[in-house]
Amino acid sequence: AQTVTQSQPEMSVQEAETVTLSCTYDTSESDYYLFWYKQPPSRQMILVIRQEAYKQQNATENRFSVNFQKAAKSFSLKISDSQLGDAAMYFCAYRSEPNAGGTSYGKLTFGQGTILTVHP
Amino acid sequence: NAGVTQTPKFRILKIGQSMTLQCTQDMNHNYMYWYRQDPGMGLKLIYYSVGAGITDKGEVPNGYNVSRSTTEDFPLRLELAAPSQTSVYFCATGQNFGEQYFGPGTRLTVT
Numbered sequence: 001a002q003t004v005t006q007s008q009p010e011m012s013v014q015e016a017e018t019v020t021l022s023c024t025y026d027t028s029e030s031d032y033y034l035f036w037y038k039q040p041p042s043r044q045m046i047l048v049i050r051q052e053a054y055k056q057q058n059a060t061e062n063r064f065s066v067n068f069q070k071a072a073k074s075f076s077l078k079i080s081d082s083q084l085g086d087a088a089m090y091f092c093a094y095r096s097e098p099n100a101g102g103t104s105y106g107k108l109t110f111g112q113g114t115i116l117t118v119h120p
Numbered sequence: 121n122a123g124v125t126q127t128p129k130f131r132i133l134k135i136g137q138s139m140t141l142q143c144t145q146d147m148n149h150n151y152m153y154w155y156r157q158d159p160g161m162g163l164k165l166i167y168y169s170v171g172a173g174i175t176d177k178g179e180v181p182n183g184y185n186v187s188r189s190t191t192e193d194f195p196l197r198l199e200l201a202a203p204s205q206t207s208v209y210f211c212a213t214g215q216n217f218g219e220q221y222f223g224p225g226t227r228l229t230v231t
Contacts, residue, residue, distance in 0.1 A: 033219075043227075107153060
């Protein structure tokens with residue numbers, strides 16, 4: 001079974017600065033997806049960024065980018081020019097390929113989350 | 121399009137009561153999922169469905185049941201509610217590839 005570990009329960013950053021959230025995972029699969037989700041106080045789960053394991057290029061979405069190290073099984077999220085609206089709980093999540101022949105059926109395995117505080 | 125809708129938003133149950141959490145999607149996705157999120161934790165899979173008429177257990181299915189009679193609806197039934205089922209429940213949908221889309225969640229308290 002896959003596991004996802006976020007070793008930073010809490011992080012803080014000054015507005016306009018850069019912060020990196022860490023995530024490691026354990027899997028024996030070669031094809032999979034990785035995601036970062038944001039959960040603000042409203043509880044809504046919002047997709048921030050996704051990475052396909054077969055792609056070597058790191059994904060970017062505006063101020064959000066990842067550092068994907070497949071061999072090290074590491075998937076960190078970098079937030080540049082942090083804004084007050086970035087304050088939230090951030091979850092790293094793993095998803096198997098649904099057609100991989102296993103029983104995952106595309107379910108997400110989540111890490112424990114990192115609470116990000118942004119100081120003005 | 122509304123995406124994924126869940127009702128109710130909040131509910132308080134007494135121990136031993138039953139209820140159904142509703143989930144409806146208008147995205148025409150085959151896959152649907154129910155997760156629970158305990159305080160300060162990530163989400164854990166309760167049940168999932170890969171299409172109408174097909175459901176299966178996730179990591180934490182005890183105390184719950186599901187049905188999937190249509191593509192759009194995936195209700196979660198709680199029988200004999202227990203305090204351990206106090207949690208926030210999320211419904212999600214997805215296709216074969218890519219991300220999942222989440223509903224707004226239902227906060228359930230069992231006292």
